[in-house]
Amino acid sequence: MALPKLRISPTRKNKRRSHLALSKTNLLECPSCGATKRPHTACTDCGYVRPGLTLKTSGTV
Ligand SMILES: [Zn+2]
Numbered sequence: 438m439a440l441p442k443l444r445i446s447p448t449r450k451n452k453r454r455s456h457l458a459l460s461k462t463n464l465l466e467c468p469s470c471g472a473t474k475r476p477h478t479a480c481t482d483c484g485y486v487r488p489g490l491t492l493k494t495s496g497t498v
Pocket of ligand 1: 467468469470471472480481482483484485
């Protein structure tokens with residue numbers, strides 16, 4: 438099995454991992470019922486997508 442030739446220092450390890458953070462999920466308030474929903478998706482509470490389009494949702498997503 439291949440083994441690393443040199444030990445990675447904590448600084449180098451942390452510098453590499455400085456780009457690995459997850460970005461925060463964008464949440465919008467549903468204009469129909471006020472619940473928070475992700476953009477470009479149907480609201481999980483009321484099924485609202487855009488004016489004129491509402492999808493049926495089971496309520497448990
Ligand atoms: Zn809603």
